[in-house]
Amino acid sequence: MSNSPDDAAGAPDEAHLSASEKLLFGGELAYDAGWTQHNHAWLKLSLKTMALSLPQQIAVAVRLAHQADRGALYTVAASEIGRGVAQAASLVMVNSLLVELLSEGAMEERLRSAMPSIIAVGLLAVVGSVLSSVSAAATGILEPKTQRVATERYLSLVARVELEAVEDDDFHRLMDSAQYGADSARRMLVYCAAVVTAAISLVAAGGVLTVLHWALLPMLIAMAAPRAWSALAMTRHRYTSFHRFIQHVRASQLISRLLIDQQAAGEIRVHDVGPFLLKHFRGMALTSEREQTRLARIGVRITLGADAAAGLATLTTYAALGLLLWQGQMALAVAGTAVFAIRTGAASITDLVGRVTDVQGEALFVADLETLCEEAARRAIPAGGRDLPQTVEEIRFDKVTFTYPGADAPSLCEVDLVVPRGKTVALVGRNGSGKSTLVKLLCGLRAPDSGHVLWGGVSTAEADRAQVFDRLAMVAQDFYRWPFTARVNIGIGRPAAPMDDAALAPAAAYAGADEVVASLPRGLDTLLARGYKGGHEISGGMWQKVGLCRARHRKGQVLIVDEPTSALDPVAEQRVFDQIHRLSGEGQTTVLITHRLHSVRDADYIYVLDQGRVAEHGTFADLMDPATGTGAFRDAYELQAAQFRAPSPSVPGQPGPGTDVTGTKATSDGAASS
Ligand SMILES: Nc1ncnc2c1ncn2[C@@H]1O[C@H](COP(=O)(O)OP(=O)(O)OP(=O)(O)O)[C@@H](O)[C@H]1O
Numbered sequence: 001m002s003n004s005p006d007d008a009a010g011a012p013d014e015a016h017l018s019a020s021e022k023l024l025f026g027g028e029l030a031y032d033a034g035w036t037q038h039n040h041a042w043l044k045l046s047l048k049t050m051a052l053s054l055p056q057q058i059a060v061a062v063r064l065a066h067q068a069d070r071g072a073l074y075t076v077a078a079s080e081i082g083r084g085v086a087q088a089a090s091l092v093m094v095n096s097l098l099v100e101l102l103s104e105g106a107m108e109e110r111l112r113s114a115m116p117s118i119i120a121v122g123l124l125a126v127v128g129s130v131l132s133s134v135s136a137a138a139t140g141i142l143e144p145k146t147q148r149v150a151t152e153r154y155l156s157l158v159a160r161v162e163l164e165a166v167e168d169d170d171f172h173r174l175m176d177s178a179q180y181g182a183d184s185a186r187r188m189l190v191y192c193a194a195v196v197t198a199a200i201s202l203v204a205a206g207g208v209l210t211v212l213h214w215a216l217l218p219m220l221i222a223m224a225a226p227r228a229w230s231a232l233a234m235t236r237h238r239y240t241s242f243h244r245f246i247q248h249v250r251a252s253q254l255i256s257r258l259l260i261d262q263q264a265a266g267e268i269r270v271h272d273v274g275p276f277l278l279k280h281f282r283g284m285a286l287t288s289e290r291e292q293t294r295l296a297r298i299g300v301r302i303t304l305g306a307d308a309a310a311g312l313a314t315l316t317t318y319a320a321l322g323l324l325l326w327q328g329q330m331a332l333a334v335a336g337t338a339v340f341a342i343r344t345g346a347a348s349i350t351d352l353v354g355r356v357t358d359v360q361g362e363a364l365f366v367a368d369l370e371t372l373c374e375e376a377a378r379r380a381i382p383a384g385g386r387d388l389p390q391t392v393e394e395i396r397f398d399k400v401t402f403t404y405p406g407a408d409a410p411s412l413c414e415v416d417l418v419v420p421r422g423k424t425v426a427l428v429g430r431n432g433s434g435k436s437t438l439v440k441l442l443c444g445l446r447a448p449d450s451g452h453v454l455w456g457g458v459s460t461a462e463a464d465r466a467q468v469f470d471r472l473a474m475v476a477q478d479f480y481r482w483p484f485t486a487r488v489n490i491g492i493g494r495p496a497a498p499m500d501d502a503a504l505a506p507a508a509a510y511a512g513a514d515e516v517v518a519s520l521p522r523g524l525d526t527l528l529a530r531g532y533k534g535g536h537e538i539s540g541g542m543w544q545k546v547g548l549c550r551a552r553h554r555k556g557q558v559l560i561v562d563e564p565t566s567a568l569d570p571v572a573e574q575r576v577f578d579q580i581h582r583l584s585g586e587g588q589t590t591v592l593i594t595h596r597l598h599s600v601r602d603a604d605y606i607y608v609l610d611q612g613r614v615a616e617h618g619t620f621a622d623l624m625d626p627a628t629g630t631g632a633f634r635d636a637y638e639l640q641a642a643q644f645r646a647p648s649p650s651v652p653g654q655p656g657p658g659t660d661v662t663g664t665k666a667t668s669d670g671a672a673s674s
Pocket residue numbers: 167404405407411429430431432433434435436437438477674
């Protein structure tokens with residue numbers, strides 16, 4: 001058996017991998033998640049580190065509980081301290097009870113003089129039970145409140161962080177790990193209460209034993225130490241095993257899910273994949289079984305060893321007590337109290353070790369929660385800033401350069417661009433040319449490394465970002481499909497406004513979302529989430545209509561539409577573009593990103609991006625005119641138009657469908673898709 005934590009934690013441990021895992025996953029199937037870092041951290045903790053960090057960890061849980069419900073926290077603390085004191089007093093009373101009972105004289109007389117101690121012991125037992133119930137009730141109140149306070153705290157902080165933090169893998173890992181922190185804080189409270197009781201009880205037993213005879217305290221430690229060690233060792237082994245075992249469980253669960261997966265069903269049958277997967281499922285299940293057998297064997301060895309050592313220590317202790325009695329160095333009553341105190345103390349030590357281990361396990365996650373909150377506060381979008389002018393006449397990019405963290409090359413380089421109020425500006429360019437990145441900077445979701453994004457002369461780096469967001473309505477390429485009703489999916493464009501039918505009707509008529517709603521079984525109240533009762537799935541094109549409708553409902557001064565029609569049929573697509581251009585006539589400022597070059601004919605201005613730079617810009621006429629355009633846009637446009645006109649891509653001599661300068665391909669209906 002290995003006792004080395006490093007060894008026990010095991011870097012990917014080849015010996016424990018099944019052949020199935022090696023074949024199917026190329027190694028162990030481990031999550032790339034934040035909490036997995038604790039596998040090693042916990043096991044590397046020495047007893048000293050555990051003891052030193054304990055007060056700090058308890059302080060975190062207590063602080064959260066204090067915020068949640070001060071009264072309940074004080075009640076738990078008072079009752080747990082009261083319980084410990086009652087146990088201590090009970091030990092003292094047992095001593096005087098035994099002294100009275102074992103003294104010289106008639107039994108009746110001895111009983112009478114012992115009566116106050118008997119009553120006191122009884123009363124203390126009642127007080128202990130009552131305090132235990134009070135503590136349990138107060139903990140029951142405190143637990144959910146603490147969890148809520150901890151959850152609300154981190155969620156509210158995380159919801160305000162910069163987009164850069166959300167897209168940062170390290171921050172993501174921290175979020176992933178910290179989400180368990182609220183649950184851990186809740187459990188930690190119960191464990192902390194148990195630690196307090198066990199500690200007071202232990203101090204009481206130790207104190208009583210020291211008073212009775214100096215040699216009894218070391219004897220107590222000798223008796224309890226093996227059991228405490230075995231509790232700790234077993235907890236560590238179980239923890240290590242859990243993480244080793246969970247890899248196999250996860251792998252076999254994945255296989256069982258695949259066997260009943262809808263998408264895989266056809267291939268499983270046609271290619272006869274079923275028996276192959278079942279064979280490997282069995283391989284992994286057998287590995288899990290072996291791991292559990294190994295753990296059971298370790299458990300037997302540890303328990304046997306600890307019990308033997310504890311038994312020997314007990315024998316020595318009682319022999320020593322007998323010797324002290326025999327030599328007249330200890331009265332019988334004192335020996336009786338000593339036995340009682342030793343038993344109480346031994347139980348307290350085992351309890352204390354178990355609960356401290358529990359606290360430590362949970363504390364790692366609570367510490368993550370704390371780190372996340374600090375990190376989220378540090379990376380929050382600053383509140384306040386410079387006011388934007390009442391009317392923003394233009395949004396201007398002034399020599400803007402931006403590189404994503406960790407990227408080798410900039411995604412935007414020295415970009416100059418103007419979006420005048422009430423105009424439609426189209427952004428076109430190949431895949432990866434920087435269009436979506438430009439929009440993120442325009443929205444203030446990212447800050448330029450150099451240069452400025454100016455809203456009416458105010459840089460987004462200094463502006464009150466809430467005011468920037470307030471003026472924006474956006475349908476991003478990957479706009480969110482909320483797993484809520486159609487009503488909320490539209491109304492969430494303006495979450496604070498009413499979401500009744502009348503409020504949503506004008507926006508619903510936009511882009512044909514009203515037709516989508518009419519086709520739903522419960523209209524606006526249809527749940528747009530598959531897998532739930534009453535949940536309904538709509539097509540990608542229908543979702544796009546809902547997304548456009550949501551942006552319309554927001555009534556932002558600047559509308560940003562990123563590939564708004566990629567999933568729409570030709571009729572719906574034409575309708576959307578017509579509406580976008582009509583909006584421009586109504587004074588709406590629009591930034592349109594699209595690969596459908598025919599749809600930007602009516603845009604007031606077109607910017608062609610290439611590798612993060614503005615390759616050319618101008619009106620449609622400018623860009624198409626060989627005298628003014630560089631040809632970048634014109635060539636792409638001609639290519640799309642030619643594909644549209646081509647009778648058949650297979651006709652010899654005709655240009656077949658291929659990738660053009662905008663990174664698009666012609667589809668059978670003539671529309672280009674990325
Ligand atoms: N979050 C990110 N982290 C790192 N690099 C990114 C990130 N998002 C985009 N990029 C990179 O920035 C460059 C520009 O990407 P962007 O999404 O802005 O292009 P695009 O013109 O919108 O492309 P598409 O037409 O395919 O939507 C690409 O090289 C892309 O790989």
